[in-house]
Amino acid sequence: AEEYLLQSEKLSIVGELAAGVAHEIRNPLTTIKGFVQLYKSDHAIAFTDLLLSELERIETITSELLSLGKPQAHLMSRANLRDMIENTLNLLLPQANMNNIQFKWSYDHTAFFITCEQNQIKQVFINILKNAIEAMNEGGDIEINLRKGAEGECIISFQDYGNGIPEELLPRLGEPFYTLKEKGTGLGLMICHKIIKQHHGVITYKSKESEGTLVEIMFPLTS
Numbered sequence: 001a002e003e004y005l006l007q008s009e010k011l012s013i014v015g016e017l018a019a020g021v022a023h024e025i026r027n028p029l030t031t032i033k034g035f036v037q038l039y040k041s042d043h044a045i046a047f048t049d050l051l052l053s054e055l056e057r058i059e060t061i062t063s064e065l066l067s068l069g070k071p072q073a074h075l076m077s078r079a080n081l082r083d084m085i086e087n088t089l090n091l092l093l094p095q096a097n098m099n100n101i102q103f104k105w106s107y108d109h110t111a112f113f114i115t116c117e118q119n120q121i122k123q124v125f126i127n128i129l130k131n132a133i134e135a136m137n138e139g140g141d142i143e144i145n146l147r148k149g150a151e152g153e154c155i156i157s158f159q160d161y162g163n164g165i166p167e168e169l170l171p172r173l174g175e176p177f178y179t180l181k182e183k184g185t186g187l188g189l190m191i192c193h194k195i196i197k198q199h200h201g202v203i204t205y206k207s208k209e210s211e212g213t214l215v216e217i218m219f220p221l222t223s
């Protein structure tokens with residue numbers, strides 16, 4: 001009975017997601033179609049920017065959704081979280097620099113091995129760090145810490161000092177297409193939640209408006 005429930009829960013999530021995606025993609029498609037029809041006339045040039053931004057939106061949504069696949073057995077490996085975090089920080093360094101942001105990175109051990117699909121775990125860190133960067137309009141420090149918890153698990157924390165999240169909105173984080181950003185997709189955290197769950201981890205948020213946000217992820221360690 002439990003299996004059955006899980007299966008139907010999955011199906012309803014997929015259905016909900018598909019409906020959401022279809023809805024999100026239909027609007028830019030309708031706009032594009034209108035303008036392509038306009039290309040038959042002389043008025044086209046003025047709308048090229050709009051056309052491009054609609055195309056970019058479809059591109060962003062579809063590329064974010066591509067990382068939604070299940071972890072595949074042959075890609076699972078034992079890997080050090082410390083390396084994965086350092087790789088991600090290096091990857092995002094140009095974006096941090098451009099926004100006057102410094103990463104303050106610390107850890108209390110050198111080895112934190114988990115069994116995972118490395119690209120998916122890096123995707124989680126990328127999505128969370130991007131949100132932290134986007135929340136800090138004025139620049140400043142983002143603190144990233146990796147430590148061992150009391151039960152032998154590991155905890156990765158991301159502290160930013162950005163605009164924060166109103167308390168009543170915290171429960172909505174991870175809902176597909178929930179975004180407060182003009183150019184947001186509202187898919188980043190949904191993808192994070194899914195990947196973390198697949199890796200038997202837990203994610204929590206503490207946030208205060210106009211003070212900042214603390215995101216913590218816990219993973220069971222592999223011996």
Ligand code: ADP
Binds near residue numbers: 184190
């Ligand atoms: P997107 O970034 O495309 O909006 P996400 O799923 O990554 O979608 O985030 C959903 C929403 O959660 C964001 O629009 C933002 O309002 C809020 N949010 C997430 N992380 C932070 C953060 N570190 N600081 C402030 N708001 C955040």
Ligand code: MG
Binds near residue numbers: 127130131188189
């Ligand atoms: Mg985001």
